[in-house]
Amino acid sequence: MSPPNASESISALYAEHHGWLQGWLRKKLNCSHQAADLAHDTFVRLLSKQEPEALREPRAYLTTVARGLLINHWRRQALEQAYLEELAARPEESAPSPEARRLILETLEEIARLLDGLPPRVREIFLRSQLEGETYPAIATQMGISVNVVQKAMIRATAHCYKALYGSGR
Known part of the structure; x- marks a missing residue:
């Protein structure tokens, strides 16, 4: 029998640990929807790796990947909150359009990533x-x-x- 390919390995990892990872994230976020999104993103990260390695400690590895995504999530929330507070302090007529707000938030997020x-x-x-x-x-x-x-x-x-x-x- 041949060794499982990367896709099969990640499928098995997903089947065995997805529920646990989502529960871990739900405790950190206090939100089942965000936990589901970040758990999904964690496995997407694994799928995007060129050659996923065999994991001796899969939960530790998943926790490390998920923690990085969690930090990015919190950083984005902090940036959005700071931006919204700044907008609230401005007169309404000087507020940017929704499209401009989205572009500004994306730019702030990119700056935060660059400075990470x-x-x-x-x-x-x-x-x-x-x-x-x-x-x-x-x-x-x-x-x-x-x-x-x-x-x-x-x-x-x-x-x-x-x-x-x-x-x-x-």
Whole structure:
């Protein structure tokens, strides 16, 4: 008998662990619908891998993948909430259209993904410079650091974003 192919392996993994994973996510999210979506997305991630490896600890692996999706979910919620709060503070006539809101949220999500993995201070420096338009000396003064530290953080953030966008091999 030949070994199962990747699709059969994931089908078996799904049959054995989907219910458990969805229950784990439901406890984290307090919402069965979102838990079902993220459980589904977890298995889609596995299907999209070039060569899924044989898993010795399938639940640990599924938990790791699902936790990453959960963090992305919470980050998106936080971005949406911050954006909606900002919109609520504006006069209604200056509010963007629903299409513009969707594009803005997608852009904010992409920025968050690009900055993922940066240390918090480097991320804050980058955002102050690029989004708030603050100067390096102003950032240094407000954060109680030197301008040189701000410059190095900007170099690090810019290199990180470049690698995230274009990969390290290009």
